[in-house]
Structure formats: structure tokens, C-alpha cells
Amino acid sequence: MKRINLYFFLIVLVICSCKKSDQTEPKEEKKPLSDIYKPNTTVYGTDNYVKFIVGDLKSPIILASPHDGTLTANIPLRDHPDAVTVRDLYVTDLTLAISDALYAKTGLRPHVIINEIARSRMEPNRALEEAYHKNELANSLWKEYHTFLKDARQMVTDYVGKGLFLDMHGHGHTIPRVEVGYIVSKTNLNSSDAILNSVPATSSILHIANNSSFTFSQLIRGDYAFGTLLANEGVPAVPSKQDPKPNNDDYFNGGYCTLTYGSRNGGTVSAIQLETNGSGLRNNATERKASGAKIADAIIKYMKNHYGLFLDK
Ligand SMILES: [Zn+2]
Numbered sequence: 001m002k003r004i005n006l007y008f009f010l011i012v013l014v015i016c017s018c019k020k021s022d023q024t025e026p027k028e029e030k031k032p033l034s035d036i037y038k039p040n041t042t043v044y045g046t047d048n049y050v051k052f053i054v055g056d057l058k059s060p061i062i063l064a065s066p067h068d069g070t071l072t073a074n075i076p077l078r079d080h081p082d083a084v085t086v087r088d089l090y091v092t093d094l095t096l097a098i099s100d101a102l103y104a105k106t107g108l109r110p111h112v113i114i115n116e117i118a119r120s121r122m123e124p125n126r127a128l129e130e131a132y133h134k135n136e137l138a139n140s141l142w143k144e145y146h147t148f149l150k151d152a153r154q155m156v157t158d159y160v161g162k163g164l165f166l167d168m169h170g171h172g173h174t175i176p177r178v179e180v181g182y183i184v185s186k187t188n189l190n191s192s193d194a195i196l197n198s199v200p201a202t203s204s205i206l207h208i209a210n211n212s213s214f215t216f217s218q219l220i221r222g223d224y225a226f227g228t229l230l231a232n233e234g235v236p237a238v239p240s241k242q243d244p245k246p247n248n249d250d251y252f253n254g255g256y257c258t259l260t261y262g263s264r265n266g267g268t269v270s271a272i273q274l275e276t277n278g279s280g281l282r283n284n285a286t287e288r289k290a291s292g293a294k295i296a297d298a299i300i301k302y303m304k305n306h307y308g309l310f311l312d313k
Contacts, residue, residue: 050113053112061111061166062165065088066167069087078121078131083131090278091169094291095168102296149261162207166272170275171276173251178230178238179274193215206270207269221240225239226272230294252275
């Protein structure tokens with residue numbers, strides 16, 4: 001018995017000493033994200049083709065404009081038959097107008113990520129293997145863009161605790177309204193409230209749904225849904241209380257970035273894709289300034305109602 005105890009003691013001693021020696025291995029120093037991305041500076045990728053305009057550490061908002069770039073950087077055309085290459089005209093200017101309005105109304109600058117490369121050469125809103133890039137520069141710019149998004153999301157998680165990522169786009173569909181995308185399928189959006197209430201786990205706002213007193217259908221088309229808040233500001237949107245279902249009309253439910261950086265796969269940052277119409281909303285500077293202020297107001301109300309964050313001054 002005593003011998004067994006001794007062996008046991010020796011084995012434990014060996015295990016403990018192994019662990020100890022592991023712990024004394026030199027650890028790689030990890031810089032805090034706020035050292036890499038200093039608030040109110042702009043961090044650039046290779047040759048300034050993608051950039052991260054770093055906001056205030058207390059801001060819970062991330063905005064991104066992936067499809068309004070114009071530079072080609074000698075990258076060959078994405079000529080795969082499945083590659084969509086159309087530019088989202090004026091969406092970067094609209095995104096900056098929203099950012100300016102948020103700063104004016106809250107005193108907090110959001111984090112903003114912008115791609116300056118033409119979509120015909122580099123596609124940030126698809127998985128890398130489905131982007132059909134034609135050279136390694138396009139791949140490395142894609143990776144830089146996604147590092148910015150990932151790090152912005154981590155900063156919001158670390159410094160605020162929860163937040164909202166709005167991926168900004170522009171559509172050319174017939175009906176002039178903002179298409180609000182939560183990754184929820186058009187079929188589910190066209191279904192009854194009861195069916196919609198059973199699919200929050202398919203959405204990019206799962207963290208909001210899991211922590212809300214609203215049903216999921218209310219979060220999508222109730223009084224305080226993002227689309228409803230937009231429409232209340234005079235920016236027609238679907239789905240919303242005013243326009244609850246896309247029916248058979250054209251509608252984008254959200255792409256790769258909304259899926260990847262929202263809360264569908266966990267985390268406390270939710271994501272919404274905003275597909276904006278051109279006419280009346282973003283086609284000239286006057287429209288962009290006015291819509292930027294309205295969208296900012298909707299965001300502020302959304303943060304109050306769903307995050308308990310009172311951002312307005
Ligand atoms: Zn787009």
C-alpha cells in the first residue's frame with residue numbers, strides 16, 4: 001500500500017514538474033488591439049488599397065463598404081462566369097455620411113472599413129475560394145480586409161461588450177427601398193410570424209434574439225425592427241412593419257461578411273446587411289447627407305431598444 005502511494009506521489013510529482021516547465025516557456029507578447037488600431041487614426045493595408053478608419057473605443061458600431069472601389073492595381077479581371085463584378089456606386093460616400101452623422105449625434109466615431117479596389121478585381125463579400133480571384137495580390141488584399149473586420153469586431157467585444165456591424169451595399173432593383181438582410185431566407189421572411197419565430201438561429205442577429213423580450217418576428221418586422229426604424233425616418237425598407245415581406249420581388253438577405261461577422265455562429269456582435277437603393281437615397285451628395293443622418297438616427301434608436309445603449313448626446 002505504502003509503495004503504491006509512493007509511486008503515485010512520484011507520478012504526480014513528474015506531471016506537476018512537466019506542467020511547471022511548460023508554464024515557464026517564454027510567452028509571445030500580444031499587443032492590445034488598441035495599440036495596433038489607435039482610435040481616430042486610419043490603418044492601411046498594402047499600398048492603401050484597403051483601410052480601417054478606427055473609431056472610438058467606446059463605439060459599438062462597425063460600418064463597411066466592400067463594393068464601391070475603383071482601383072485596379074494591375075489585378076486581372078475576375079472573369080469567372082459566376083463572378084458578380086458590378087460596383088455599388090456611392091456606397092462609400094454614404095457610409096462616411098452615416099459615420100459623420102453618428103459622430104455628430106453621439107460624440108462617438110464608429111469603426112469604418114473600406115475597400116478601394118474594384119469589385120471586378122477583388123471580392124471581399126464572398127469566401128476566398130468563391131471570390132474567383134486571378135492573382136495573389138487580390139487574395140492578400142482580401143485577407144487584409146477580413147483581418148480589419150475581425151479585429152474591429154474583437155475591439156467592440158473587448159471594449160464595449162456587444163455591438164452591431166452594418167455591411168453597406170447598393171442594389172439596382174426596381175423598388176426603391178432598403179433591403180435589410182439578416183441571412184434569414186426569403187422563404188422564411190415570406191412565412192407566418194409563427195414560422196419566423198422558429199428560425200432565429202438562422203440569423204446574423206442571433207445574440208439580439210437570444211437576449212430580447214421581443215419575438216423574432218417582432219425583431220424582423222415589429223415596431224422596433226431595424227427596417228421599421230428606417231421607414232419611420234422616411235427611408236422605406238423591407239422587411240419592416242410598413243413593408244413586412246419581400247414576396248416575389250428582388251431582395252438580398254445578406255452575404256458572406258454579414259454571415260461571418262454577425263452572431264449566427266456565436267459572439268456578441270450582430271450583423272445586418274443594408275442594400276440601399278440609388279434614387280432618392282445615395283445618388284447625389286445632398287441625398288447622401290440627408291439619408292446618412294436618417295440612417296444614423298435609426299441606428300441610435302436600434303441600439304437603445306435592443307442593446308440598452310443610450311448613445312445620443
Ligand atoms: Zn454590394
